[in-house]
Amino acid sequence: MLQKCKVFELVDCPRDWKVIKNQWVFNVKSDSHKKACLVAKGFSQVEGLDFNQVFSPVVHFETVRLMLALATLENWYITGLDVWSTYLYGKLDEEIYMEQPKGFAVPRQEHKVLCLWHALYGLKQAGLAWWCTLDESLKELGFECLKSEAGIFFYKKKGTNIVIGIIYVDNTILRP
Numbered sequence: 264m265l266q267k268c269k270v271f272e273l274v275d276c277p278r279d280w281k282v283i284k285n286q287w288v289f290n291v292k293s294d295s296h297k298k299a300c301l302v303a304k305g306f307s308q309v310e311g312l313d314f315n316q317v318f319s320p321v322v323h324f325e326t327v328r329l330m331l332a333l334a335t336l337e338n339w340y341i342t343g344l345d346v347w348s349t350y351l352y353g354k355l356d357e358e359i360y361m362e363q364p365k366g367f368a369v370p371r372q373e374h375k376v377l378c379l380w381h382a383l384y385g386l387k388q389a390g391l392a393w394w395c396t397l398d399e400s401l402k403e404l405g406f407e408c409l410k411s412e413a414g415i416f417f418y419k420k421k422g423t424n425i426v427i428g429i430i431y432v433d434n435t436i437l438r439p
Contacts, residue, residue, distance in 0.1 A: 265301065266349040271377035273369060276360055282376050283307055283361045285383070301364050303385035310387075314357055319390035322414020322431050330415070330429055332438070339438050349433035353382035353392030390432070397430070 265271065280285060291297055308314055329350040336343050346352075359379040361403045363369065381390035398408065406428065418426040427438040 264348045270381040271379050273375050274378045276376045303383040305385040305387045311356050314388040319389045319394045320413030341438050343410050344435050346433040350382045350389040353396050
């Protein structure tokens with residue numbers, strides 16, 4: 264997924280630039296499927312240098328309950344989806360350099376570092392980067408975000424039913 268999403272590029276490290284470390288996190292899912300995830304050690308990031316903002320809006324649970332109750336009362340069809348590798352889609356605004364992962368250093372280029380173009384789990388700004396990318400993509404598709412609730416998007420075209428999206432990080436409930 265890291266290569267598919269073009270998360271990084273192998274480059275020479277800029278002089279006097281702090282390089283973030285990383286680690287592999289391994290997990291065994293309930294279906295015995297094994298998963299490996301490269302995680303940035305974001306605790307070493309410096310505010311103002313490596314990131315400026317970290318706040319990422321999420322829908323309030325009260326709003327989710329209200330929308331589900333409304334869907335029940337109005338007999339709406341609803342469906343859900345989960346975005347895999349969510350944060351890898353978030354575009355970074357800052358220059359961030361990270362060491363090559365252990366066991367995956369490019370032979371004869373071990374001195375080079377990864378310049379991150381997209382967010383990784385563990386980065387302070389990963390949630391916000393994902394949110395901004397999602398917001399931009401939904402607006403390109405014609406969705407509008409409620410001003411009073413950042414996690415609710417709707418799409419209304421003349422002569423069609425309204426489409427409502429309730430978004431909480433990487434989980435979505437849709438009323439198509």
